[in-house]
Amino acid sequence: MYIRSYKEEDAPILRDLFWNTVHTVNAVDYTRIQLDAWAPVEYDRNAWNQRFLDHTTFVVENDGQIVGFGDIDAQGYLDRLFVHKDHQNEGIGTMLCDALEALATKRVITQASITAKPFFAHRGYRCIQKQIVYVRGVAMENYWMEKIIL
Template structure:
């Protein structure tokens, strides 16, 4: 596996990976209605690209296929961290998260973790600050504000 910086040409693969991962991996913790508003299949690609270019963004690649991606702000907020549905449990999220955390000069890291991702972040030393409900198109989704000191 290779980790490298994000390129705008990665966006098509990333958008499909995001949709597929949410609708399979997160299906154990969220309803179909919740999954449909979380990952609609209609991403604002221009906004995602701008966000990825503003943040420190990495992709994980195996055999020229993007198998994971993550991004972090300069303040230490992990915005997105997703691993391809067929590559779960292979250390890709750990490698991405290690690289993201090591790239930023911050004393503290934060994220808004899904129910599914919460145990991963807890194993990394993050603690839950609070559970919260996020509304998307009138549908409530639970996630967790989590933080870790460096």
């Protein structure tokens, strides 16, 4: 298993990983309507790729298969962190988060899903605020979380 920088040709693979992970792993905490709003079948391919290019994005590969990805912006906002639905609890999220946090100078902030909140809390993130966000008109609960980098 190794970590590398994002390449544009990764975009459709990351999209499939994201969609499958949201619709399986996050299904324990969100309704079908919420999952469909969060990860709809149709999406803007150019915008999806551009967000990865605008941030520092890492990908984890295992035996030639992408099993996780994450990205962070220059201000320390950890935008996405997703691990393949069939590779949960194998240290992939930890590997990605370690690499992304290493880029931050003061703090890392993220909007964690209900499902991801325990992972971030275990890593020393504190919950700043519980919130309801609207994704494609559908209300969803998540949490602003922060980790101070020393």
